[in-house]
Amino acid sequence: MSKETSLLTSTCRGGKQGLFKGTSIKNVEAEGTMPSVAAYYSGKSVLVTGATGFMGKVLIEKLLRSSPNVKAIYILVRPKAGQLIQNRVENMVKCKLFDRVREEWPNFHEKIKPINAELTQPELGIAPEDAAELLSEVNIVFHCAATVRFDEPLKLALWLNVRATQQLLVLAHQMQHLEAFIHFSTAYANCNRKHIEEVVYSPPMEPKKLFDLVEWMDESLLEEITPKLIGDWPNTYTFTKALGEYLVQQEKGNLNIAIIRPSIVGASWREPFPGWIDNINHFNGFLIAAGKGIIRTVKCNLEAVADIVPVDVAISLSLAAGWYTAFHRPKSMLVYNCTTGGMNPYHWGEMEHDILAAFKRNPLEEAFRIPGGQLTSSYLKHQFRTVVSHNIPAFLYDLYLRLTGRKPRMMKLLSRLHKSMSTFEYFSSCTWEWSSDNTNMLLNQLSPKDKQLFCFDVQPLNWSEYMENYCLGAKKYLLNEDMAGVPAAKQHLRKLRKIQYTVNTILLVIVWHVFIARSTVAQNIGSFVVDLSSKFFNYFRRSNLLRY
Incomplete structure (x- = not known):
């Protein structure tokens, strides 16, 4: 075992001194050595924005588990729903996501240091004494915070996705020991292009000019002209993420910065365990609605690539990018397209x-209907199925709830789902090509051990197995359903199947008597079918009697 490997093993087992703890990058380079990714973060202080969000939590968990000797993880948190920031952090670390870290390092939460902040406020709403600590301590910044709502009003999306980034950069320029700044964008920031290189594209408007415009403009007027301002971007989310990238490039100065562009971020592939997910945004909401039998039709292009990237892949790439950016300090800012379509479509x-096969094996509890339906690229088919398979059943169910003295809810739920589906339709109907030269280069820079510990190579990903775990994750972690309830859930589906057959039979009888039975031709056809069925039945009965 080499000296470096031995020391790294000691670090990962909880040794008091990390491989390069307290050692500056310049000293490491002078000695001609290069730490592993995990060893690099030992003794470092890291700042994470958006830490209570999906990707932020996974980043913190991965960093604590792979580099337990990280000095501190500062997180920007705002009070929410009457909760103090300390309460929010306490609830966060109780999450099942941190179970593996909890087993190995019970006091891991002591590494997490919350800072009261508000991204929409001047100077991010950080108190002077907290800002002073960040300026003197932080070595790496991971900027994950953003609004991911597609239909966010332009002003709020601009403030959260662009102005907050600008203010964080101002803070970063004053940090005395900053080695790397990693900015999270999205692969769809430039979705108005079909082929997207790992470069920053110029937007149609300077961010600062747009700041000035929204500052004085009436919100109703701004809402009216938003479609013209965002141009051929499908929503304010992708538009403001493109502006954010451009602003980072314009104001990076001498900072060592990299941009990570994940596509549709999905459940974990391997770490900390398969299928972990904690939000119902967009795709996850559709997945659950499909498993519950609420959604029966989705408009999309069946031949289009579903560019889903597991969250642990995106986080491993970002941590590796932080390591590479700090040590190599590239002359130009590197952009990493974190996608799957080009390597494993x-x-x-x-x-x-x-999805349907997964929910058949492990159904969700108390399903509204049997999971089923169909994806289609036809607008007419989709609209017809929406009326027949969504609206009518939802209306009848709400009517039943009213008659039994309960509050109707299905039509309201479907309305929200339809709105979300319409905003997501753009991404499920097109295929993009993303270059991945920088991502491939970074993968090749890793040692064999780092390639295992920080895996972002998606070629071995088995999609059927991944979606099976994704559906199980939605059941276990989003809906908190116990796997012991699967037999009862299957029994419930059998009950629904009987109800469906009964209803279909009644409808068929009604249609027959109202529209068909009065026709002489229909009566003749009916008699012929009955007579033919009787002959077949008698034939098979005689065959069985002769056999015995």
Whole structure:
């Protein structure tokens, strides 16, 4: 075992001194050595924005588990729903996501240091004494915070996704020991292009000019002209993320910065365990609605690539990018397209089969209907199925709730789902090509051990297995359903199947008597079918008697 490997092993087992703890990058380079990714973060102070969000939590967990000797993880948190920031952090670390870290390092939460902040406020709302600590301590910044709502009003999206980034950069320029700044964008920031390189594209408007415009403009007027301002971007989210990238490039100065562009971020692939997910945003909400039998039709292109990237892949790439950016200090800012379509494509049509098969094996509890339905690219088919398979059943169910003295809810739920589906339709109907030269280069820079510990190579990803775990994760972690309840859930589906057959039979009888039975031709056809069925029945009965 080499000296470096031995020391790294000691670090990962909880040794008091990390491999390069307290050692500056310049000293490491002078000695001609290069730490592993995990060893690099030992003894470092890290700042994470958006830490209570999906990706932020996974980043913190991965950093604590892979580099337990990290000095401190500062997180920007705001009070929410009457909760103090300390309460929010306490609730966060109780999450099942941190179970593996908790087993190995019970006091891991002592590494997490919350800072009261508000991204929409001047100077991020950080108190002077907290800002002073950040300026003197932080070595690496991971900027994950953003609004991910597609239909966010332009002003709020601009403040959260662009202005907050600008103010964080101002803070970063004053940090005395900053080695790397990693900015999280999205692969769809430039979705108005079909082929997207790992470069920052110039937006149609300077961010600062747009700041000035929204500052004085009436909100109703701004809402009216938003479609013209965002141009061929499909929503304010992708538009402001593109502006954010451009602003980072314009104001980076001498900072060592990299941009990470994940596509549709999905459940974990491997770490900390398969299928972990904690939010119902967009795709996850559709997944649950499909498993519950609420959604029966989705408009999309079955041949289009469903560019889903597991959250642990995106986080491993970002941590590796932080390591590479700090040590190599590239002359130009590197952009990493974190996507799967180019290396391991998976199509929406394939996903349809995998999801329905997964929910058949492990159904969700108390399903509204049997999971089923179909994806279609036809507008007319989709609209017809929406009326027949969504609206009518929801209306009848709400009517039943009213008659039994309960509050109707299904039509309201479907309205929200339809709105969300319409905003997501753009991404499920197109296929993009993303270059991945920088991502491949970074992968090749890793040692064999780092490639295992910080895996972002998606070629071995088995999509059917991944979607199976994704559906199980939605059941266990989003809906908190116990796997012991699967037999009862299957029994419930059998009950629903009987109800469905009964209702279909009644409808068929009604249609027959009202529209068909009065016709002489229909009566003759009916008699012929009955007579033919009787002959077949008698034939098979005689065959069985002769056999015995």
